[in-house]
Amino acid sequence: MKCIKDKEERIDVYGERGRLQLKANPKDVRTGVFYIDGDVAAAEGALAAGCKFLGGYPITPSTEAAEAFAKRAPQVGAIFIQMEDELGSISSVMGASLSGRKAMTITSGPGFSLMMETIGLGAMLELPFVIINIQRGGPSTGVPTSTGQADMMQARWGSQGDYEVITLSPDSPQESFDFTVKAFNLAEKYRCPVMLMSDECVGHMTEKVIIPEASEIPIEPRRWFKGKKSDYAPYKPDKDLVPPMVKAGDGYKLYISALEHNEKGYPVSIKDLIEGKHKSSAKRLVDKIRVNADKIIELKEEGLDDAEVVVISYGITSRVAIRAIELARKAGIKVGNLRLVTVWPFPDKRIVELSKKVKGFVVPEINYGQIVFEVERCTHGNSNVILVPHGGGSVHSPDDILAAIKQVAKEKKRYNGVFEFATVLERQIFGSGAK
Numbered sequence: 001m002k003c004i005k006d007k008e009e010r011i012d013v014y015g016e017r018g019r020l021q022l023k024a025n026p027k028d029v030r031t032g033v034f035y036i037d038g039d040v041a042a043a044e045g046a047l048a049a050g051c052k053f054l055g056g057y058p059i060t061p062s063t064e065a066a067e068a069f070a071k072r073a074p075q076v077g078a079i080f081i082q083m084e085d086e087l088g089s090i091s092s093v094m095g096a097s098l099s100g101r102k103a104m105t106i107t108s109g110p111g112f113s114l115m116m117e118t119i120g121l122g123a124m125l126e127l128p129f130v131i132i133n134i135q136r137g138g139p140s141t142g143v144p145t146s147t148g149q150a151d152m153m154q155a156r157w158g159s160q161g162d163y164e165v166i167t168l169s170p171d172s173p174q175e176s177f178d179f180t181v182k183a184f185n186l187a188e189k190y191r192c193p194v195m196l197m198s199d200e201c202v203g204h205m206t207e208k209v210i211i212p213e214a215s216e217i218p219i220e221p222r223r224w225f226k227g228k229k230s231d232y233a234p235y236k237p238d239k240d241l242v243p244p245m246v247k248a249g250d251g252y253k254l255y256i257s258a259l260e261h262n263e264k265g266y267p268v269s270i271k272d273l274i275e276g277k278h279k280s281s282a283k284r285l286v287d288k289i290r291v292n293a294d295k296i297i298e299l300k301e302e303g304l305d306d307a308e309v310v311v312i313s314y315g316i317t318s319r320v321a322i323r324a325i326e327l328a329r330k331a332g333i334k335v336g337n338l339r340l341v342t343v344w345p346f347p348d349k350r351i352v353e354l355s356k357k358v359k360g361f362v363v364p365e366i367n368y369g370q371i372v373f374e375v376e377r378c379t380h381g382n383s384n385v386i387l388v389p390h391g392g393g394s395v396h397s398p399d400d401i402l403a404a405i406k407q408v409a410k411e412k413k414r415y416n417g418v419f420e421f422a423t424v425l426e427r428q429i430f431g432s433g434a435k
Contacts, residue, residue, distance in 0.1 A: 024048050024181075024217035028076045034209050038176040038202040041209045042132050043068035045180030046104055048217055051130070052078045053103040055092030057085055057111060060144045061200040062134035065106045086111035090118040090131075097127040098256070100222070100247035102184055104130035109138045112151055113158075119193055120159030121258050123285060126235070126243065128187035128222070132180065132196045134203040135315075137366075137392030147200035148392035149315055150367035155195050156344045162282040164289035166296060167195040167344040169314040173207045179341075185220035186296065190288055191242050197343060199366070201316040201395060229253070235281065236263040241288035293345045300339040303329075307336030309408045310354055311362045312375055314340040316395055321364055324401035333409045343371065351378035360384030360408035362421075364401050366392050369418065376418045384408055384415045388423065397423070 029048045036044075043065045046054070054073070056066045070080040083089040089105045096103035107115065112133050122129060135151050137143030155167050166186050168179045180196055187194040225232050225244040232252050237243045243263075246252040255265035262268050262278055272278040289296065300318075304310065309328070313321045318339045328335045338354070340347070351374075355361075360383045363372040372387040379385060388404045390396050400423040407421065 022219045022221050024214040024219050025050065026214040029211060029214040029217065030072070031211050031213050034211065035206060036173060036209050037064065037204050037206045038170065038173040038198060039064035039134060039204065040068040041173040041176040042106075042170075042180045042196060042198065042203075043072070044209075044211060045177040046130065046132075046184070047072055047076055047078065048177070048211065048214070049102065049181045049184035050219060051102045051104055051184060052076075053093070053096035053101045054078070054080045054105065055083050055089045055096065055103070056080070056106050057083055057089050059086075059108045059111045061136055061146075061203050062106045062108045062132065065132060065134065065203070069106075086114040087118070090115040090122075093129050094118065094122055094125070094127055097122075097129045098125075098248040100245075102128070102188070102222075104132065104184075106132040106134070108134050108136050108144075109142060109148070109151060110140065112154065116154070116158040119165075120161060120163065122193050123159065123163035123165065124161075124258050124281075125256060126191040126285070127193075128184075128191050130180070130183045130187055130194050130196065132198065135197065135199040143393045145200065146393040147316060147395065148366050149197075149199055149317065150370065150392065152197060152314075152343060152365075152367070153370045155197055163192075163285045165193050165195060165344055166190065166289065166342065167197050169197050169340060169343050170202055171315055171318045171339070172202065173205060173209045176202060177209055177211060181217060181219075185218070188220040188222050189242070190292065190296075191223075191245070192285075192289065197315070199315050205316075225252075233263040234265045235261060237284060237288075241284050241291065289345055294349075296342060297345060297347050297350075298341040299347055299350060300337075300341055302337040303334075304336035304338065304354065306334050307357075308334045308359045309362060309405050310336045310338050310358050310360075311364070311401065311405065312338045312340065312351075312371075313364055314343055314371065315366075317364050317366060320396050320398055321401055323398035324405060327398065327402050328405045328409075331406070333405060335405055335409075340371070346374050346378075348378050351375055352380065355379035355382035358383050360386060360411065362386050362388060362401065362404045362408055364388035364390070364396050364404075366390045366395065369420065372418055381414070384411060384419065385417075386415075386419045386421050388421045390423070
């Protein structure tokens, strides 16, 4: 697990230190200093990472990312296809990945929902690809052009069965570029879907973005099979539990099935599973992420050494929380900041460790409680957990987060489960008191 101890320290966003990697192709990288929004920055990150295929369908607030990719695609030999819907979009990404191309799709809430079954297919087939979700308020059509963070649990649990994904959460246009590069590197390294869970505020926020020289952008190469064609088994893993790949159409015997399968890709019978002749492939889908979780998880930490209260946040909410933390410190409260760069896999170990030292956690989210329940699960009753909810459409008021920090700091009793803080807006609408 990589932790940033000081807010001025730049995170190593591209890959493990010391790991031999390729560098980006200069033709793919638009080096320079730009004033662009998060959507455009994410598109530039995908191109810099070597993405050569985008299958998508327009949906606000993510459309600008697809438009930016489509505009630049002819210049770098990439392809953009506007599919008939999100079902076609995610399916086209599967095919592009199998053909040997780095591929992605870009969407938002309703489109993300339509993709869930095929995301499960991608996990089962162990295809590397990236999904950029610029979250908006929901459910259903919801608030199409305003912000939200209510797709976080769907990202992890949206498709049926046992599998693992990796998700990153940027809080700026610069990170939208950086983390998209990282998303492709992680997808290639672990052969799994990787999701950039952004939000409308970050997507439409315009700030300075520095795109470095190609020589400064390490790229994780695809893991190609190097043996004889007759020896190839699509799902025979290396020691790190990740199988090498080949390109569909290159003459290898490539059997692809969404059914429970053996190393050759052939479906296995229930009898073989019961009799122990075949180990479930789902176990390896889970283990290849869980075993490597400490390498994957990245956090930004600040002021935790003597903290009595810790604010846990992600995405745009982490920027709003900074002001509340500053005000709390001026009031004499020892409060630390823990920002989830990687949301999934979840940093269980770090939360457990902190829960034994602090009075409680404050978790602001632009939803009515998702990641807060993961925090509460990891505390094992050691400390209080307060949710500062927001229904979407805008961001929190720092005053609400500050008030929740003060409540945790002075509270002497232990709450049973998650305590939902009543924000000023909620008290105006629903009356006084907390739920």
